[in-house]
Amino acid sequence: MQHSSIHWFRKGLRLHDNPALLAAATGCHRLHPLFILHPSSSRAGANARRFLLEALQDLDSSLQKIGSRLFVARGCPEEVLPRLFRAWGTTRLTFEVDTEPLTRQSDATVAELAAQHGVEVIREVSHTLYDTERVLALNNGKAPLTYKHLQSLLASLGPPEKPAPALTQEHLQGCFTPCQASHDINYGIPTLEELGHDPTEVGPQLYPGGETAALARLDMFMERTAWVCSFRKPETEPTSLRPSTTVLSPYLTLGCLSVRTFWWRIEEVYQRQREHSQPPVSLHGQLLWREFFYTAGASIPNFDRMVGNPVCLQVDWDDNPQHLCAWREGRTGYPFIDAIMTQLRTEGWIHHLARHAVACFLTRGDLWISWEEGLKVFEELLLDADWSLNAGNWLWLSGSAFFHRYFHVYSPIAFGKKTDRDGAYIRKYLPILKDFPAEYIYEPWKAPQAVQERAGCLVGTHYPQPIVEHGVARERNLGRMKAARAWRGKKSPKGGQAPPTALLPPQLPSCPLGTKRKAPTRPLVARSPRKKPKAEQR
Incomplete structure (x- = not known):
């Protein structure tokens, strides 16, 4: 037939x-x-x-x-x-x-x-590299909740399948596509305006879409043999003015690039070298992280929300629209955070460690706003907004699932300085601050009035004051997170019941606490333990 x-x-x-x-x-x-x-x-x-x-x-x-x-x-x-x-x-x-x-x-x-x-x-x-249903079947229908567990399951399946051949004219011998003169009118590709977007809203075209661009970009990186073999994701720089990673993720998200093609092209490079980096930090390791979150998203109910999600810590997050808006628009008063969000809004891509920093700041680090709100913003602004990866990473970075060292908090000041002490990244994306001396570029509110005047930027007038004091917010939120985890240990919340919020030191007058998300009635709770977890500045 x-x-x-x-x-x-x-x-x-x-x-x-x-x-x-x-x-x-x-x-x-x-x-x-x-x-x-x-x-x-x-x-x-x-x-x-x-x-x-x-x-x-x-x-x-x-x-x-x-x-x-x-x-x-x-x-x-x-x-x-x-x-x-x-x-x-x-x-x-x-x-x-x-x-x-x-x-x-x-x-x-x-x-x-x-x-x-x-x-x-x-x-x-x-x-995906593997059939997620087959992977889940190996684990009794449940998602592996650690990277090592996933690796052990995949080891029993062997390497991923080789890519299928590309469709060519030979495959279409004896086959035709009916195409009328009215094709572009009836079935043509719409414009941005037709989809309700103003073309002036888009940023620079740094990453053109499509399979052709994807394969060209892949070829470019696979030629860098030493770079491929030495690649270690944590050692790449979030403040690099040119991406320090492949930026192939947008192409994987839409399937312009096959993940199996990517895997086997990397393997070809590895085979020509004696040594190369290993998962989880290698390029192969990054594709396995993708597989990890796809497997989790395929099997964990309500994976992209807190309520009804069995692996998610139930947290009584604040509801503060003003702080959420300031974070989204890059007006937090913390230049490193604001520069990242500006890059995201204009270019559609940010380094994974930059994502870590702004996600931690929004949630457990400073603003105590639900990760679900951050997920929505990323879904709107990222070129590589992938449902499974987006939800999985927000669960991780908010300390709600997978990641349990909640006392590791990214400093909105110290973290960026590790790779960019002079603040070149901030100067690029926040030109209003470009004339600040390096000693004040991450904390412009500390600059004397005369320095601000010489820089042509008065903090509080041309650039906002910090919306929270990081040190105070961090300590308060560490206590809240510890209380939430203690509550989970005593009684596993059902139906999305939020844990009680520990009684914590009052917030500074300049940082009004947002209203609470509605939670079921619950008993009063004692103050959080006097001994606080040590916060690590990252």
């Missing part, structure tokens, strides 16, 4: 290593490559949307070179696909497996609808 196939592109926006796309082309006389834009399903901001549109344009261009086209439809997949099944006489639907819970629910519905229309469904794993 010669099939009329739809290949439904979602994240795997590429021709290389796309087994579901190859399945669509096998025994096929008519192929419709399809992408469905569901605008209400994402918080993505202008930079991320531009990256997606560029990836779609690149994909369409690649398809045209082998005699096909990309069809872009808009709406809910459960409504769009049945309509296209009928219009196109579809007999086969193929797509890449997605591990996100909401997408899996949608996919189950789509599979039922396909069956009702007599459409065969083929799903292939290619967005």
Whole structure:
């Protein structure tokens, strides 16, 4: 039987290593490559949307070179696909497996609808190194909660599968894509304006979207053999004016780059050298971290929220919209934090240690605001906003899951100085502070009035005063976190019950405490223990 196939592109926006796309082309006389834009399903901001549109344009261009086209439809997949099944006489639907819970629910519905229309469904794993269901089956259906445990499970499976061959013109022999003159009107790729974004909102185009750019970037880094082999993620610099890592994560997020292709290209470099770094800090190690969070996100209920999440510490976070807004917009009064958030808003990418610093500042370090609020901001602003990784890292960095050394607090002053004592990073992203002497660049509020005047920036007028005093906030929050963890040890919260907040030293008048998130009625609690955990300035 010669099939009329739809290949439904979602994240795997590429021709290389796309087994579901190859399945669509096998025994096929008519192929419709399809992408469905569901605008209400994402918080993505202008930079991320531009990256997606560029990836779609690149994909369409690649398809045209082998005699096909990309069809872009808009709406809910459960409504769009049945309509296209009928219009196109579809007999086969193929797509890449997605591990996100909401997408899996949608996919189950789509599979039922396909069956009702007599459409065969083929799903292939290619967005992760391993089939997460197979990994979970090895662990009795539960996610491994440590990196080492995941490694032990993967060791029993052997290395990841080799990438599938890229789709070429030869695969499409005897197969055609019906394309009318009205294609660009009916199924063309929309503009940013059509998606409701002002093009003036986007920042510089540092990382063009698409498979072509992804493979070129991969080639560039794989040529740096010594760098690949010596790569250790913790030794890279968050304050580097040019990225000190690969910045391939946005391409992995949309599947412009296959993770299996990345893995085996690294392996080729390793094989040519006697020594190389090892997981978890190596490049292979970074891809295994990705696998760790994908496996967790696929199996832990309510992974992207606190309530109903069985691995998440239940914390009585503050509700302080003013502080949240100041953090998001880079107006905290801490130049290192504000520079990072400015880079994020304008460029759509920040170094992983920069993410650590601002996440810690928002949550357990200084502002005591829920990690869920930070997750939403990252989901909007990051080019590599990946549901599983975003949620997993916010759980980790807020001290809510996976990471238990909550007394390790990133200093918004000292941490940046480790790799950038002169403050070049701050001067780049906060030019209002560029003329401050190095001794005051991280703490401009300490500069004498005359120094501020010479710098052309008066703190409190041209740049904000700190919204909290770090030392006081850190000590207060250490006590709160210790109390939350003690409460969890005494009684595992059910139904999202938040633990009691320990009675702590009052906050400074300049830093009003936000209102509390509503929590179930609970007994009064004694003061937190006198002995406080030692805070480590990172």
